[in-house]
Amino acid sequence: MEQPNRLKQLPAPRQSILALALLLAVSGCGSNNESAEAKKEPVAPQLVKVGGQDGVSMDPESIKLAGITIVSVGKDELSASTQPTGEVAPTDSGTVQVTSRLPGKITETKVGVGDRVHRGQVIAYVDSVDLATAEGAYQTALSHALLAEHQLEQQKKLAGFGSLSEQPLEDARKASIAADAAVGTDEAQIKLDRLALVSAKQLVEMGETTRKPVEDAQNAFAQAQSAASQAAATLHSTKSNYDRAVILFSGGVYARQQLEDAETAYNSAIASDTQAKIAERLAKEELTRQETIYKQNLNGAAALQGAQTKVQQDEHTLQNDLVAQELAHTQYERARVVHKSGIPVSQALQTAQDAYDEAQIAVQSAANTLKLYGVEPSQAIHGLQKGGVVIPIVSPIEGIVAARSMVVGQNTDTSTPLARLVNLDRIYIDAQVYEKDVQAVAVGDSVKLNVPALPDKTFTGKVQYVAREVSPDTRTMLVRTVLDNPGWLLRPGMFASLVIGSNKGTHTLAVPADAILQEGDKRVVYVRVATGQFVKRGVTTGPPVGGKVPVLSGLSAGDQVVVGGNVLIEKAQEQLESGKSGS
Numbered sequence: 001m002e003q004p005n006r007l008k009q010l011p012a013p014r015q016s017i018l019a020l021a022l023l024l025a026v027s028g029c030g031s032n033n034e035s036a037e038a039k040k041e042p043v044a045p046q047l048v049k050v051g052g053q054d055g056v057s058m059d060p061e062s063i064k065l066a067g068i069t070i071v072s073v074g075k076d077e078l079s080a081s082t083q084p085t086g087e088v089a090p091t092d093s094g095t096v097q098v099t100s101r102l103p104g105k106i107t108e109t110k111v112g113v114g115d116r117v118h119r120g121q122v123i124a125y126v127d128s129v130d131l132a133t134a135e136g137a138y139q140t141a142l143s144h145a146l147l148a149e150h151q152l153e154q155q156k157k158l159a160g161f162g163s164l165s166e167q168p169l170e171d172a173r174k175a176s177i178a179a180d181a182a183v184g185t186d187e188a189q190i191k192l193d194r195l196a197l198v199s200a201k202q203l204v205e206m207g208e209t210t211r212k213p214v215e216d217a218q219n220a221f222a223q224a225q226s227a228a229s230q231a232a233a234t235l236h237s238t239k240s241n242y243d244r245a246v247i248l249f250s251g252g253v254y255a256r257q258q259l260e261d262a263e264t265a266y267n268s269a270i271a272s273d274t275q276a277k278i279a280e281r282l283a284k285e286e287l288t289r290q291e292t293i294y295k296q297n298l299n300g301a302a303a304l305q306g307a308q309t310k311v312q313q314d315e316h317t318l319q320n321d322l323v324a325q326e327l328a329h330t331q332y333e334r335a336r337v338v339h340k341s342g343i344p345v346s347q348a349l350q351t352a353q354d355a356y357d358e359a360q361i362a363v364q365s366a367a368n369t370l371k372l373y374g375v376e377p378s379q380a381i382h383g384l385q386k387g388g389v390v391i392p393i394v395s396p397i398e399g400i401v402a403a404r405s406m407v408v409g410q411n412t413d414t415s416t417p418l419a420r421l422v423n424l425d426r427i428y429i430d431a432q433v434y435e436k437d438v439q440a441v442a443v444g445d446s447v448k449l450n451v452p453a454l455p456d457k458t459f460t461g462k463v464q465y466v467a468r469e470v471s472p473d474t475r476t477m478l479v480r481t482v483l484d485n486p487g488w489l490l491r492p493g494m495f496a497s498l499v500i501g502s503n504k505g506t507h508t509l510a511v512p513a514d515a516i517l518q519e520g521d522k523r524v525v526y527v528r529v530a531t532g533q534f535v536k537r538g539v540t541t542g543p544p545v546g547g548k549v550p551v552l553s554g555l556s557a558g559d560q561v562v563v564g565g566n567v568l569i570e571k572a573q574e575q576l577e578s579g580k581s582g583s
Helices: 002-008 012-026 060-066 129-158 167-206 208-250 256-295 298-341 347-372 566-582
Strands: 046-050 053-057 069-072 074-079 085-090 095-098 104-109 122-128 388-394 399-404 419-422 426-434 446-451 454-466 476-484 495-500 505-512 517-519 522-530 533-541 548-553 560-564
Touching: 046 533, 046 566, 053 566, 104 129, 122 129, 129 347, 167 298, 208 256, 298 347, 426 495, 446 476, 476 495, 505 560, 517 566, 522 566, 533 566, 560 566
Parallel strands: none
Antiparallel strands: 046 053, 053 533, 069 560, 074 505, 085 426, 085 495, 095 419, 104 122, 122 388, 399 419, 426 476, 446 454, 446 495, 454 476, 505 548, 517 522, 522 533, 522 560, 533 548
16 A cells, blocks of 8 residues: 555646556456455546547546546636736827027026926026027118118108009019919918828827837847848858868868868858847847837927927918018009009109018018017017027926936037926826737727826726737737826836726636647537546637636536546546557
């Protein structure tokens, strides 16, 4: 009786397997003169026919020894959900890179990282010579307009009689038509700009704009890896050829030229391998850089800001052309009235009137330039310092300062980021979902999430974007959730636990996942059809949900399915059938 004691020293699964193996081994080894104690030993499993199908019959002792457990098949409420971990990130449309509208030198900074700012709040001052030039142009235009006004008044007093002509009327008509065409072109361009801005916002929201540089870097890295692998293989091959050539040359089989050719090929392969490794390292560094840029939402913010700047510039052009259009209409109408009435107008008076009108256009144009730079013409200049004008840099949104890259005395231009502002009214939750689970996730799925920093709160949102590519390193796909963030409780960088798609409840037949066995491309279960009798049955199943597997066909409610020990029954049947076929 040493064998049971040895079984107790093994782990439970190995005990069951060994016990069943012993049962099979002793089958047929009994004697007609068994002792009373031997009759208590388990009886070896046997093949039985159940409804024309082979099955396995086992006595209670064998069932107990094999650890066989049974569950009854029934309907369960399955909620297909995925539970990844995500990270809070600002939305692309809620991230703004603040730059100066003019080149200059920073004279004062007003905010630091983490500060909350309001729309229109001053965050820095820049001393700009260009703004001083624009202010000077405005003042000059005002002076010219005043002079033109005086000259016009003088010509009105000196106006005499002159000859009538159709030419002034025709010139005014053509100028009016040209002004209308210019305004129409401007309005059409602004419509296109606004459509482009909406498109940019949609692409940014979907992650397309921000993902493209990362995808290009990933492809370049993959190509560099492939080239490095090919170079390594070539190096190995040429090294082998060179070693062989050395041996053959030493043995007098190869000539020196053949040895030198092999050596040249080997040296060339070494150089190619070194270059390929350098290219692979550089591609990896570029991928890391692009992934960092993507995490900070810089690409999306830059694309969005570029589209917004284009709209602003074309609106500025439209304002100037509208002023010119109004002037052209006025001049044309005046020319028509004068021509119709037959009142002669002196050439000097007409010239003075045109000069005055043009001066008014110049004033309006210079004023629009100042507005484009963020300065109202009617406002007092903040201060002149050595020929430059100190202008304020203001926050375009309500947000917090996520990054600041400006110091007093720093020279800046219109493309240098001074601060990155983030509005957290809406935020992203970016989760990496394993490719085996992503089939259960779709755009529009509800999402519940919790963060360790706020254990008593649950937040809800919806899946907005599911990536189309799988990360080759982690075998995961990006799933992005968008949700409102009142009070800005969720901050970028926080980790969150997500439950995606928990509202997809289905009422269906289901069994524990351990009941399913895989046979090639088929799935089977063992069903208890009578006391101690088990039969294999093929089933069709759906995707597993939380440890349960939905059964689409092959089982009925109330069937008794083996959960624990089904592998042992399968092995016993295979061994019994093998022994039967070999007898």
